[in-house]
Amino acid sequence: MPDIVLIGGGVIGLSIAFELATRGASVRVLDQGPLGQESSWAGAGMITPGDPAGAKSPDTRLRAESFVLWPDWAARLREESGIDTGFARCGGIEFSPDRSASEIAAVAAKFQSEGVRAELIGARELRELEPNLNPELGDAVHLPDYCQVRNPRLLKALLAACTARGAELSPGSPVIGFERSGSRVTSIRTPAETISAGQFVVCSGAWSQSVLAQVGCTIPVxxxxxxxxxxxxxxxxxxxxxxxxxxxxxxxxxxxxxxxxxxxxxxxxxxxxxxxxxxxxxxxxxxxxxxxxxxxxxxxxxxxxxSPNGRPYLGRVPNTDNLFVAAGHFRAGLMLSPITAVLLRQMLLRETPSLVLDELLQPR
Ligand SMILES: Cc1cc2nc3c(=O)[nH]c(=O)nc-3n(C[C@H](O)[C@H](O)[C@H](O)COP(=O)(O)OP(=O)(O)OC[C@H]3O[C@@H](n4cnc5c(N)ncnc54)[C@H](O)[C@@H]3O)c2cc1C
CATH class of the missing domain: 3.30.9.10 (D-Amino Acid Oxidase, subunit A, domain 2)
Structure with a gap:
């Protein structure tokens, strides 16, 4: 019997599985289809810069904490899997949709107030940085620390690293029911088997609402x-x-x-x-x-x-002892995958949390 079963093998489920498996937990990942082929494969892999010391809101804090984990996370995955995720600091340039100078100046000021390197640039500096862009784009913000990851490669690396660490990966295993004894989930059902475990995590991406509905929990994902x-x-x-x-x-x-x-x-x-x-x-x-x-x-x-405000739900499902959720990452699940893995590991292995989450991040 595995210690922990993860329901969903996208970047969130696989990252949590990798983090737990490296700590010696026995984990199994179930996916209704092939692993790592849904939103996590489809994404663009942008990783917005952040600075934990300067972050002012729960979501910028979460982003910043994840941002600082990325270089080591990518290096660990390369070491464990032999696959380069393509994580790179490529830099970025942000423009205002209506070419408004005041709006783009406000964007630069916001990044700067959060401790992120951001430089307001005009047409001349833009031409020097990127000579092939439309010359009429107006002022812009240069973000030299913007990063990217090749997400299909990230998923391949996660799958290989999970396998190397002994995680059991089960594609083609849709979870269709939960069995409970009071506040404990004792097992989950797929069409082929009933699987008991110590703890369970719903990380089923866009499908998380229907999975959690089976235990009477509502999350608006x-x-x-x-x-x-x-x-x-x-x-x-x-x-x-x-x-x-x-x-x-x-x-x-x-x-x-x-x-x-x-x-x-x-x-x-x-x-x-x-x-x-x-x-x-x-x-x-x-x-x-x-x-x-x-x-x-x-x-x-x-x-x-x-999710309603773009923030993920990360935490224990109310009225249960051993069922957790990590879902609703909206446009930022690739970026937030390392911090999600660390926070879920801390919850599941009962370690001291490194980040106290705002109540908005908790499921209802
Ligand atoms: C076009 C696009 C661009 C994006 N660009 C970025 C970006 O640049 N940066 C960024 O950080 N994020 C980006 N994202 C968002 C990011 O891809 C998601 O936030 C992230 O992939 C969510 O990961 P997940 O593991 O929760 O979901 P998914 O990858 O969707 O995985 C969920 C898994 O759960 C499985 N599942 C569902 N129901 C069940 C069940 N009953 N039983 C078993 N398994 C089940 C599914 O089959 C699926 O494999 C983008 C997304 C899209 C679509």
């Missing part, structure tokens, strides 16, 4: 579809992540560029639409005109686990 377009342009016209509101371009070192992403409330319907693909390509080539000639490689979509 809903699927929010995001579409992405992948282009190839060699040589790369930009080396930095470019962000304009909720749209962005993420250049990969091998000459590919991701253009994302939409936010659509369409239930569990995972597909691309002609309108969104056209809009994303238009957005990309407005920002970097030479992308009009780039090679279209493919497009895809993923279902983010959306």
């Amino acid at each position: 809903v699927p929010v579809r995001g579409q992405i377009v992948l282009l190839e342009a060699l040589p790369l016209p930009t080396r930095r992540i470019l962000e304009v509101g909720s749209r962005y371009i993420v250049p990969r070192a091998d000459g590919r560029l991701l253009i994302g992403s939409t936010e659509e409330h369409v239930g569990f319907e995972k597909r691309n639409t002609a309108e969104a693909v056209a809009e994303l390509i238009h957005f990309g080539s407005e920002l970097v005109p030479s992308l009009k000639a780039a090679r279209f490689e493919r497009c895809w979509s993923g279902l983010r686990p959306g």
Whole structure:
């Protein structure tokens, strides 16, 4: 019998499993489909910089704590799996959606007040940093510490590292029921078996609400579809992540560029639409005109686990002793995966928490 069963094998479940397995816990990860192929695969892998000493709100604190864990997390995964996650400090440039100078100055000031290196730049500095961008983009914020990870590689590294550490991985195992004795969950059911364990974690991404409903817990996590377009342009016209509101371009070192992403409330319907693909390509080539000639490689979509304020639910499920949740990471689950793994490890192994969470992060 495993000590801990994780329900969901996306970046959140696999990161928690890896963290627990390195501490000697016996863990099993169940996924209804293949492991690591949902939102965590579909994402863009942007990791926004943060500074724990300067963070002012629970979500910037969480982001900052995760940001400082990333270099060591990526190094540990490379060591344990032999796979390079592509974690890199590529830098980023943020623009105001309406090209408003005051708005972008406020963005720079906010980052600076949180201890993040952020420089307000004009057209001349922008041209020096990134000569291939549209010259009419207006002022921008240069964020030299912006990082990225190649999330499909991150997932491969997590799967290999979990296996090397003895975690049991079970794809094709949907959890369809819980058995309880008072406030304890004793086992969970899949169509093929009943699995007992000491503790359980619901980390089922956009599906977490329906999984938790089986034990009478309500968390308002809903699927929010995001579409992405992948282009190839060699040589790369930009080396930095470019962000304009909720749209962005993420250049990969091998000459590919991701253009994302939409936010659509369409239930569990995972597909691309002609309108969104056209809009994303238009957005990309407005920002970097030479992308009009780039090679279209493919497009895809993923279902983010959306929560009302974009913050994840991390904690014990009310009225249970041994059922936990780590879900609702919305647009930041890749970025927040190391800190989520550390916090869940501390909860599950009853260690002193390194971060006291705001009550907003708790499930109701
Ligand atoms: C287009 C797009 C761009 C993004 N860009 C970024 C970014 O740049 N940076 C960032 O930090 N984040 C980004 N995200 C968000 C990030 O991908 C998510 O927050 C993160 O992947 C959530 O991880 P997860 O493990 O909770 O969910 P998922 O990866 O969806 O994994 C949940 C797993 O649970 C399984 N499951 C569901 N129900 C059951 C069940 N009953 N039994 C067993 N298994 C079950 C599913 O099959 C799935 O594999 C992006 C997302 C999208 C879609």
